[in-house]
Amino acid sequence: MNTRFPSWLIKVVALLMTYLIVFALISAGAIDDYVLITMVTICINIILATSLNLITGFTGQFSLGHAGFMAIGAYTTALITMRFPSIWAFLGGVLLGAIIAAIVGFLIGLPTLRLRGDYLAIATLGMAEIIRVLLLNFEFTNGAAGLSGIPRNVDWTWLFVFTAGSVLLISNFLKSIPGRDLIAIREDEIAASSIGINAVRAKTLAFVVGAFFGGLAGGLYSAYFYFIKPDLFGFLKSIDILIIVVLGGLGSLSGSVIAAILLALISTWLQDFPEMRMIIYGLILVVIMVFRPQGLLGDRELSMDTFKRIVPRRRKGTS
């Protein structure tokens, strides 16, 4: 870890390496379809968890409806690419799905974000249920049977671009004026208002941005898995995302990324014990929350500084 290299350069190099190594492994056949599915799940969960963390961890707005935004993105992308099976339709569909999710986030956020705590949680839960029930009843969404035969447009390259891009954009946003306003509101809304922050507006913006990336993740989902139905985006899916966020740490993007990877690995490993699976999964969650109630990373970020702090100490110890 050399201080002569700026940290952004290290980040870019690390990202490129990750991309190229996985790309090489896939080309060489070392990563089979089964492993790839786990990786797709991880990437989609990273986008879902970081975007929900923006709403719940950084802004302090308890939301139980993230799967609703995902559903909007998934159905939009599916309906568009099933009609126009080109890569441009895929990209346009993902973007449009994200935008529609953001608009729904705005329409729902505006009245509900005046609510606090438990009330907001229930309102967002209701919102996601309404979306699910609508999808069940619309003709063009094919009801409970859902949509199948969605063209697979997502490969490793797109997956990587969208995931890295989303995390980077969310991270940048949090290091900007509107992003810091959100953290100020979480810390103390009365104080934040007293220095000129329009809390309702800021919270709505957080909701809209979070919904956008939730929708985007949904688009990637349907463009990989061929098949979607309303029940995939129910209450349990929202809870799954929330678990990743809480486990990684409310207010830590890197925590969300690590937790998304960790939980996917754990549940993949547990597939060898189908009967015990949910019990062990639940136990692991309980143990982690007992020993680290603030989540794996709390509200801190894993950064180059973290490595710098750890690495020299070890070196001194061993040499």
Place this chain on the structure above:
Amino acid sequence: MKEILTLNQLSLSFGGLAAVSNLDLTLTEGELVGLIGPNGAGKTTVFNLLTGVYPPSSGTIEFHRGEAVHKLGGMKPHAICRAGVGRTFQNIRLFRTLSVLDNVMIAQAQRMRYGLVPSFLHTPKHKRTEQKIREESMELLRIMDLADKAGELAQNMSYGEQRRLEIARAMATQPVLLLLDEPAAGMNPAETAQLTELISWLRKEFTLTILLIEHDMSLVMNICERIYVLDHGLLIASGTASKIQHNPAVITAYLGEEVGDA
């Protein structure tokens, strides 16, 4: 001298409790005025009314700035801040898990906003603005003698430093009227003396009008040109420090407690 703030028959009740009743109060530009009274007199409630935390039950608040007149009674807290009213809180309200510098930068940034594209993409405009915000915030921290603590978390600061940081954060919004709610609470005499000097200096340097709640009578008598005394939500006296000190109604109101201590 021009009036900057006019309260007219201002009242607020919580359920049956009249926290503030029919209060008339005026401040002229550049004044430093004290607001005192026993515990539960309604002082903090007056600040909360002035800053939009509660809407008044009745009465009006007029805030004059240049030619503009803002009726603060119906305005939201953030709009009142933007109109030029800054405040601190009796029970300190900092952004506790953020750094000292971030606390000030967040306030400083409110006047230099940029759009969403620079926020997401960190364009040169974002970098330039951030740089400017950072410099101006550091300057404020230097003034408040907090520059060497810039990187520390707000929650790890001493009590006195936290109170100074709250003033710095309020000043970052460039107020013309500053409301200080017990700025010396929890400070030792040396810190209080330092703070007294700082407040006077700030007022001159930034041509502020200041309304100050304080239980420390030495501070109040030292720097306040005029004093308003509240008791049970009612104005019981107002005038210069020496006049107030000998006012029988004020003495009676304070008899239950020790003067200069609470």
